[in-house]
Amino acid sequence: MATDTGTARTDVPPAVDAPPHSRLLAPASKRSFAEHLAWYGDLPATNPSLIGEVERSGLRGKGGARFPTATKLAAVASRRRAVVVANGTEGEPASTKDLVLMSHVPHLVLDGAVVAAEMVGAGEVIFCIKRGSVVQPMLERALAERAASSYDSVVIRIVGAPNRYVSGEESALVNWLNGGDAKPTVVPPRPFERGVDGRPTLVQNVETLADLALISRFGSAWYRSAGTADDPGTTLVTLSGAVARPGVCEVPFGVRIGDVLRVAGADPADLSGVLVGGYFGAWLPASIAADVRIGVDELKRVGGGLGAGIVVAMPARGTCALAELARATRWLADQNAGQCGPCVNGLDAIAGAIAELVAGGAGSGRAETHLARWLGMMEGRGACKHPDGVTRFVASGLRVFSEEVVRHRRHGPCPDSQERILPTPRTGGWR
């Protein structure tokens, strides 16, 4: 493990330059507390009116669900003995924005955790990251610096959580913190009602926390000076796939996905599809995606979702999109928590049927019939939204790559040695 910031940097994916809207991603990293304070200034004292300021800012959670942050804050603040869980587990394989953020401006995220704790009256923050993550030593160093100057009013504890796709879901994280498996539980009760040790628990993504640190310093009017009326502020986006410069950039809400792709060195005309929102999002035809603006409602309108701000570009040539879809769906099916029958059985069957589409030939028609049936019966059937997410990922993929399905039925699978676009990382156990 790297011990100084210079060598650790190489383990972290690059941040794509995207001025002039660098708020979260300061132009250069601010790893030391002195650098951080010099750039962002001191953290003002938190007062009760700050929740109102957050509400006026229009901030929505950056973990993927895009739930209004002020609503969540108020729900926890109205209860006693609250706990804050900072969620930096980043389970979406195509997302590295939390990793980049935490390593680039660790103190901004920690500031946010402190502000959130003060707003809800919590004395403790449990800061969750992926177990074995390269950011652990960076965050610990940052915490030590703050402790040396007695900066924080709350205790922050860093823990390495299990690395599974669904383990970052808030009920799963809480269940694990309570000594169980990192598997989603039936809600209600939601964590804000009964979370860690049965206490009201605020679970917030680390990017949301960094936003809170900025809003507490500069206010809601400043926050709204970027972005759109419906989606104020900026958001981190992770770009990958067929782009010349993959990485993380910060963009104001409202920019076109095509422009973001061009910044990363991709021409939408060279792409067949774009996955927006990661495995919990949806595929869009590249021609449509290019004109869609980054925004929660904008993406909903075209049948997708912004999720955690993931954009994956599928090249029109050189990679079999259908084979990629099959590979990722198998991975997602294997990521089920083994709890709910529809997810355990349905996702496995769906992954099998897509593999049959890839093989093509006689089995293709039957697989298509099965898929139409199975994809239609998964919604809302699990304790968590994993089956819903996979269904949307698969159904949208089959629509966008429908010509591929036909081609495979007639000609069979594409030749091997294709470039892989979709990440399917090795994952660990549930504890």
Place this chain on the structure above:
Amino acid sequence: MSFRLVLNPITCVAHGMCAELFPERITLDDWGYPIIDKRPIPADLEDHARRAVAACPTLALVLERESQ
């Protein structure tokens, strides 16, 4: 006052009794797990719903009061 059926998908292990007793609102998927119609239950079907709930061996199915 109306009720609706709510299933705990974790405790459900596909005995299938519910679909047997209340086919008007519960069907089974290809693996034997119930697909629940989540609309409010009309008064004349309430007895059937209660019977289905009572028959679930894992107590996975409950009747929940509709929040107004």
